[in-house]
Amino acid sequence: MEKGAAGIYQHVFGPVPSRRLGVSLGLDLVPAKTCTLDCLYCEVGRTTRQTVERFRPGTTEIVLSELAAVLPDWEHRLDYVTLAGSGEPTLNEEIGRIIAGVRSLTDVPTAVLTNGTLLNRPEVREALLEADLVLPSLDTARPETFGRLNRPHPDLEIEELIEGLVRFSRAFRGDLWLEILLVAGFNDGEEELAALKDAVGRIRPDRVQLNTVYRPPAYRAAGPLSREALDRAASFFGPRAEVVAGFSGGGPSGEIDGLGPRVLAMLARRPCTRDDVAAALGLTAERASYELSVLEKSGRVRTEKHDRNCFFRQVG
Ligand code: SF4
Numbered sequence: 001m002e003k004g005a006a007g008i009y010q011h012v013f014g015p016v017p018s019r020r021l022g023v024s025l026g027l028d029l030v031p032a033k034t035c036t037l038d039c040l041y042c043e044v045g046r047t048t049r050q051t052v053e054r055f056r057p058g059t060t061e062i063v064l065s066e067l068a069a070v071l072p073d074w075e076h077r078l079d080y081v082t083l084a085g086s087g088e089p090t091l092n093e094e095i096g097r098i099i100a101g102v103r104s105l106t107d108v109p110t111a112v113l114t115n116g117t118l119l120n121r122p123e124v125r126e127a128l129l130e131a132d133l134v135l136p137s138l139d140t141a142r143p144e145t146f147g148r149l150n151r152p153h154p155d156l157e158i159e160e161l162i163e164g165l166v167r168f169s170r171a172f173r174g175d176l177w178l179e180i181l182l183v184a185g186f187n188d189g190e191e192e193l194a195a196l197k198d199a200v201g202r203i204r205p206d207r208v209q210l211n212t213v214y215r216p217p218a219y220r221a222a223g224p225l226s227r228e229a230l231d232r233a234a235s236f237f238g239p240r241a242e243v244v245a246g247f248s249g250g251g252p253s254g255e256i257d258g259l260g261p262r263v264l265a266m267l268a269r270r271p272c273t274r275d276d277v278a279a280a281l282g283l284t285a286e287r288a289s290y291e292l293s294v295l296e297k298s299g300r301v302r303t304e305k306h307d308r309n310c311f312f313r314q315v316g
Pocket of ligand 1: 035036037038039041042043044047086087088115
């Protein structure tokens, strides 16, 4: 079993608070930060390895053995086991094997967070068919906005991405929730939304989830929309659309030992608010504040303001 310096597993993280998935245990399938895109709003940070070549990190057995070790403590509190992490998980050639491995270990539903860029490949669609829930993202249907906002690998075309989503949606028997992340001045104009609505009509997801720049972004140019603007966009997309802003799921309850390392493990993946930490670890707001202030005083955590919210970020 491979463990980090603070006794934290390397490939299993959380449980993390999720605006869409409630309480979910994450599996990190690619090294940070490996992605096909380099989105302005990315909360993981800037892409350091941009590629469209799938690869085998050689971590499948470790991922599954870490999950098997964590499940006895958390299984009854989880809404999902989520394949995601520090980049695009479908770049891992063994994602299909990992989904099968998760299903053999637990009845907790399996979710996959993906940017959808590789779904135009039959082998990637095939690999995700056994998941219970797939959450692809699509922020634009226009090539120039795709370039400015998602900063794709040069081999990627937005029309191929949409076609891949259409094909996957036809074949997939689980739930498909399409996320559209709206960034002020980039993809929130009338023409943008009309083109996106047309693409959504072709893809036919079970839900359309509208989001905005909630956490500190990789690039300063990415700013959020107001709640009112998100609500207007949701009305435009129709009855399957909803706004997912801020964490609203209920966290697990009960005392948890070793809170400091668990809080740090959460913050190592992405910046979180005090309420994120409280919800994920089943703490009162006061207890979460206390743990965060201890970590801040020790220099292991720093605060960062974004859109009127205070986020805590791991230092180093
Ligand atoms: S937001 Fe997702 S798709 Fe975009 S750069 Fe970050 S990890 Fe990649």
